[in-house]
Amino acid sequence: MLDAQPRPDGRSLVEIRDLRMWFPIRTGLLKRHTGNVKAVDGVSFDIREGETLGLVGESGCGKSTCGRAILRLYEITGGSVKIDGQEIGDAGPNTLRRMRPTMQMVFQDPQASLNPRMTVARIIGEPLDEHTKMSRREKTAKVHDLMDQVGLNRAFADRYPHEFSGGQRQRIGIARALALNPKFIVCDEPIAALDVSIQAQVVNLLEELQAELGLTYLFISHDLSMVRHIATRVAVMYLGKVAELAPREELYGEPLHPYTRALLSAVPEPDPEAMGGSNRTILKGDVPSPSNPPEGCNFCTRCPDVMEVCHRVDPEFRQVRPGRWVACHLFEEGASSPSNRADTESMGDTA
Amino acid sequence: MLTFTLRRVLISIPTLLVIAFAIFMLLELAPGDPTAQLPLTIPPEVREQIRQSLGLGEPLPVRFGKWLIQFFWVEPLHIINGIFGTDFAEGAQRVLSWQTRSPVMDIVWQRMPQTLWVVGMSYIVGVAIALPIGIYSAYKQYSVFDQAGTFVSMIGYSVPPFFSGVLVIVIFSVKLGWFPSIYDTTHVVNDWDSFVVQLRQMIMPVMVLALQTTAQISRFMRASMLDNLGQDYVRTARAKGMSERSVVLRHTLRNSMIPVVTVIALGVPGIFGGAIITEQVFKVNGIGQLLITAIQANDLPMVQTLTFIFAILIVLFNLIADVLYGVLDPRIRYD
Numbered sequence: 001m002l003d004a005q006p007r008p009d010g011r012s013l014v015e016i017r018d019l020r021m022w023f024p025i026r027t028g029l030l031k032r033h034t035g036n037v038k039a040v041d042g043v044s045f046d047i048r049e050g051e052t053l054g055l056v057g058e059s060g061c062g063k064s065t066c067g068r069a070i071l072r073l074y075e076i077t078g079g080s081v082k083i084d085g086q087e088i089g090d091a092g093p094n095t096l097r098r099m100r101p102t103m104q105m106v107f108q109d110p111q112a113s114l115n116p117r118m119t120v121a122r123i124i125g126e127p128l129d130e131h132t133k134m135s136r137r138e139k140t141a142k143v144h145d146l147m148d149q150v151g152l153n154r155a156f157a158d159r160y161p162h163e164f165s166g167g168q169r170q171r172i173g174i175a176r177a178l179a180l181n182p183k184f185i186v187c188d189e190p191i192a193a194l195d196v197s198i199q200a201q202v203v204n205l206l207e208e209l210q211a212e213l214g215l216t217y218l219f220i221s222h223d224l225s226m227v228r229h230i231a232t233r234v235a236v237m238y239l240g241k242v243a244e245l246a247p248r249e250e251l252y253g254e255p256l257h258p259y260t261r262a263l264l265s266a267v268p269e270p271d272p273e274a275m276g277g278s279n280r281t282i283l284k285g286d287v288p289s290p291s292n293p294p295e296g297c298n299f300c301t302r303c304p305d306v307m308e309v310c311h312r313v314d315p316e317f318r319q320v321r322p323g324r325w326v327a328c329h330l331f332e333e334g335a336s337s338p339s340n341r342a343d344t345e346s347m348g349d350t351a
Numbered sequence: 352m353l354t355f356t357l358r359r360v361l362i363s364i365p366t367l368l369v370i371a372f373a374i375f376m377l378l379e380l381a382p383g384d385p386t387a388q389l390p391l392t393i394p395p396e397v398r399e400q401i402r403q404s405l406g407l408g409e410p411l412p413v414r415f416g417k418w419l420i421q422f423f424w425v426e427p428l429h430i431i432n433g434i435f436g437t438d439f440a441e442g443a444q445r446v447l448s449w450q451t452r453s454p455v456m457d458i459v460w461q462r463m464p465q466t467l468w469v470v471g472m473s474y475i476v477g478v479a480i481a482l483p484i485g486i487y488s489a490y491k492q493y494s495v496f497d498q499a500g501t502f503v504s505m506i507g508y509s510v511p512p513f514f515s516g517v518l519v520i521v522i523f524s525v526k527l528g529w530f531p532s533i534y535d536t537t538h539v540v541n542d543w544d545s546f547v548v549q550l551r552q553m554i555m556p557v558m559v560l561a562l563q564t565t566a567q568i569s570r571f572m573r574a575s576m577l578d579n580l581g582q583d584y585v586r587t588a589r590a591k592g593m594s595e596r597s598v599v600l601r602h603t604l605r606n607s608m609i610p611v612v613t614v615i616a617l618g619v620p621g622i623f624g625g626a627i628i629t630e631q632v633f634k635v636n637g638i639g640q641l642l643i644t645a646i647q648a649n650d651l652p653m654v655q656t657l658t659f660i661f662a663i664l665i666v667l668f669n670l671i672a673d674v675l676y677g678v679l680d681p682r683i684r685y686d
Contacts, residue, residue, distance in 0.1 A: 031493070073586055093595065100592025112583035115602055116682055127591040160681040176591070 013184055013216045014047040014070065019079035019089075021062075021069040025291055037291045039065040041240035042079070044317060045325070047184070052210065052217040054231030054248070056224055056263070060287065062240040063220045064108070067186040070218065071103050072096055083184055101131050101180035106206075108189040110169035114161040120147075120172055121157040127179045146175040150205060167198035174205065178213070186218045191226065203230055224267045228252055233323075236260045239298040240290055242317060245325040256326045258305045297329065305330060352677055355685035359673070363666045370662045371422075374655055375415050383649040385449045405449055421446045422656065426456050449650045458641065459657070465536050466625040466637030473557040474622050477564025478615055484565070485572020485611075489580060490599060500569060507566025516559045516632035523555060530555050534635040556633040560626055564618070571614050575607040582606075609679045613672040620664035 020043075022036035039062040047053045057063050069076050072088050080089040083103050088096060107113035114123055125143045128134055134142065144154045150171040161169055170190060177185055187206065191199040203226060209215060221227050227234055228248060235245040236259065244257040255261045262281040283302045288294050294301050300310040309329050317327040385405060386398050393401075406414060421444060428440035445454040488497040524532035531552050540549045579585065580603055588602045625639025634640075638657065645653035677683045 068586075071590060073590060097592045097594065100590065105587075105590045107583055107587060109583055113587045115584040115588070115606065117605055117680070126588075126593065130591065130593055130597070162682045173587075176587070180592075 011049055012046040013049040013084055014218070015080075015082040016046070016070060017044050017080045017082075019043045019066070019069055019081060020077040021065050021074055022077040035291050036077075037289075038240050038293060039290055040069055041290075041293070043237075043240075043242050044079075045235055045242060045245055047216055047218060048232075049183075049216055050210075050214055051232040052219050052230055054227035054234040055218060055220045055237060056222060056227050056234060057237035058222065058263070058287065060290070061237045062290070063222075063237055064188050066237065067105070067188045067218060067220045071105055071186055073105070098131075101127070102182055103184045103186070104177035104180065104182040105186045105188060106170070106173050106177050106190045109193050110166060110173050111161065111193075113173055114169060114176075116161060119158050119160055120152070120164075123161070123172060124176050124179055127176070131180055142179070146178055149178065149209070150175040165198075166194050167201060170194060170198075170202050171205065174202075174209070178209065181213075182215070184216045184218070186220065188220045189222070190219075191223070192221070199226065206230070224264065236263065239287060239293055241298055241327060242325075243299065243327055245317075247323055250324060256320065256324065256331060257299075257328050258303050258330070259299050262304070297327075352674070352685055355677070356670070356674055359670050363670065367659075367663060367666060370666075371419065371659055372415065374658050374662070375418065378651050378655055379411060385649045385651065388648060417444075418446065418652070418655065422659070429454075429456065446652050446656055448645070448653045450645065450648050450653070455653050455656045458653070459638070459660070462636060462638050462641045463623075465534075465635050466630070466639065467622065469534065469553060469556050469630070469633075469635050469637060470560060470622045470626050470639075472553065473560035473626075474564055474618065476557055477561035478568055480561065481565040481568035482572055482611075485569040486576055486599070486604060486607075488569070489573045489576030489607075492577060497573075500573070504566040504570050507562045510562075512559050512563065512626065512629045513632060515562065516556070516629055519555050519559060520632070532633070534633045536636050556626075556629055556635060559632075560629050567618075568611065568615065571611050572607065575610050576603060579603045579607045609676065612679060613676050616668050616672040616675055620661060620668050623664050624661045 019040055020038070021040040022038050024033050025035040025037060026032060027034045041062075043062075043066055045053070055063050055066065065074070068074055070081055070083075072081070072091065076089060080087060082088070083099070086099060088099060088103075091099065118126070121140070121143050124146055125139050128139045128142060132139075143157060147154050147157065152168060152171050152175065156164070156168075161172065164172065170193075173190075190206070191202050194202060206217065206219075207230060210217060217230075219227060219230055231248050233245065233247050234251045236243045236251075236257065238259050244251065244255065244260045246256070251260065252264065255264050258281075262283050265281045281304060283304075285302050288298070288301055294311075296312050297303070297310040297315050300306050303310065307329055313329070315327045315329045315332070317325055318331075319325050320331040384402075385407075386393075386401050389398070389401070402408070406417070409417075425440050425443045425445055428443075429445065431437060432439055432441075446456065447453065448455050448458060451458065484500050488494075488500040491497055520532045523529045529551075532555075534552050534556060538545065538549055538552065540546050580599075582603075584606075585598060585603055588598045593602070623638065625637045625642065627639035627643050629635075630637045630639040631643065642654065642657050644650075645657065673685075677685050
């Protein structure tokens with residue numbers, strides 16, 4: 001039922017079905033298991049070969065956990081993840097390790113994610129020791145190639161990570177991820193820790209590498225403008241679930257889910273004239289705790305268009321138009337359109 | 352690094368001089384009389400003569416100055432004589448013990464091997480046990496093994512050696528008769544059998560002391576590993592597809608060892624200082640025992656010299672710990 005329509009523009013490289021990542025809560029004297037933080041709770045989507053899927057949402061909604069769970073950097077609670085046709089959701093440590101070359105990750109904090117006691121050459125070259133049988137000379141050549149590819153001076157190969165600037169460190173992180181010729185890279189907020197001027201450089205580098213090497217990205221970010229720039233399709237997460245998934249222009253042009261509408265209305269408008277101030281959807285209250293999500297729809301406590309059914313039934317994540325997936329009762333057959341739909345649509349497409 | 356080391360060595364000279372003076376004044380101000388343990392039949396004027404002959408008639412600064420010359424000039428020359436067979440400073444006054452009238456440094460050299468064998472071995476054994484425990488406890492945090500390790504560490508921290516020492520003597524010497532309760536310093540190891548005897552007499556004091564070291568170092572190791580296991584670069588290593596062994600031992604352990612190595616280095620002067628209580632319990636006549644008997648006998652030159660040697664070692668190993676930190680952690684540069 002959840003199979004995304006295979007489009008002519010690419011097959012699905014990554015297929016995620018009902019992915020769940022719950023962290024146990026242990027309390028009391030005996031550290032008894034008393035509950036779960038449902039960081040990712042039943043997420044399903046596909047990532048097509050060669051595309052960039054943007055994954056957005058506010059802090060703590062489970063974006064990063066989702067990215068890490070997809071690469072099995074956590075022991076997932078349930079669900080299935082297929083990368084390049086191979087199931088990794090329940091793969092054992094050794095099988096998983098052999099599959100690591102296909103899937104890589106670029107981390108948020110370029111400082112912390114590089115081993116401080118290893119030189120750049122070792123950081124980039126270590127996966128080659130583990131997964132290939134290259135000679136020492138071939139490895140050095142490969143490391144130098146990778147450094148060229150990400151725009152790092154080869155002469156820096158014997159330096160340590162702390163001797164670089166933030167942008168350069170992120171380039172090291174990208175070179176490291178590329179070392180094994182992966183097909184799929186999860187970029188976990190790769191630009192969040194960087195200066196704005198450097199952000200553009202790194203994003204451009206990622207785009208160039210994608211064009212050159214045919215990479216597929218899952219681009220996790222809370223920067224909606226950046227995602228609009230880089231992503232082919234965008235998934236919006238709220239409290240461990242995907243609220244909406246749509247091609248970029250359609251999502252930004254006409255957001256369907258009330259949460260997406262609220263999120264997009266929060267993007268600052270550089271032109272104060274155009275902003276007007278009237279279209280903002282201000283959400284009330286706080287995000288519920290992922291250890292105790294509300295019954296029914298996760299968003300029902302803050303939704304401006306909440307209906308009676310939302311408090312009882314968790315809406316199904318379903319395709320409502322070709323390529324557009326929404327988890328909301330508003331778009332179920334027979335549901336009446338909310339009154340403010342027309343307003344939102346008139347916000348216009350400003351791509 | 353070299354500039355840093357040299358600068359630190361230079362700074363340590365005034366530090367040590369201040370320490371020497373502080374020790375000297377403390378001992379001077381402390382109550383006690385070196386002739387107090389002599390028989391009461393000795394008349395007061397003879398007693399006074401003895402005091403004069405020990406050098407107590409001179410004013411304080413003169414005595415301090417003389418001690419400095421003896422310690423920093425005469426004694427090193429004697430060490431050189433001992434090594435190269437030269438005869439520098441022949442006939443010069445050395446630091447003499449008031450109890451035995453023999454040079455303090457000679458006695459120290461006699462006592463050092465026992466202390467290094469027992470206390471040094473216990474430190475090595477303690478560290479060797481502590482590191483794997485710390486690593487595994489952190490890797491399996493809150494597992495049964497970790498809980499047991501925490502419990503043993505708590506015991507190691509809280510049970511003093513005068514209790515655990517006597518306890519193991521009661522159990523293993525008195526009840527079971529496995530090991531001798533007294534450490535025989537005169538025992539000579541020259542074949543396998545005598546080696547076994549040496550091993551048996553060393554086991555109890557070594558293990559009692561090792562328990563303390565293990566408790567401390569394993570906690571440090573565990574905390575440091577936990578710190579590092581949560582770091583992003585460990586996740587990076589896993590994402591690279593490194594084997595778990597490589598993730599833990601190559602990536603995490605090497606980074607975790609930085610603070611642990613410095614803690615281990617800082618503990619080394621304690622070995623030379625001996626373990627006063629444990630040496631007493633097992634009758635090991637090492638440095639600790641030497642110090643405590645010297646204190647009891649008001650043997651001021653002995654106490655002064657021993658305490659000052661400990662001070663030198665502490666300053667030295669602090670410096671070594673700092674240098675090690677710089678060597679191990681590329682982020683730290685001292686220049």
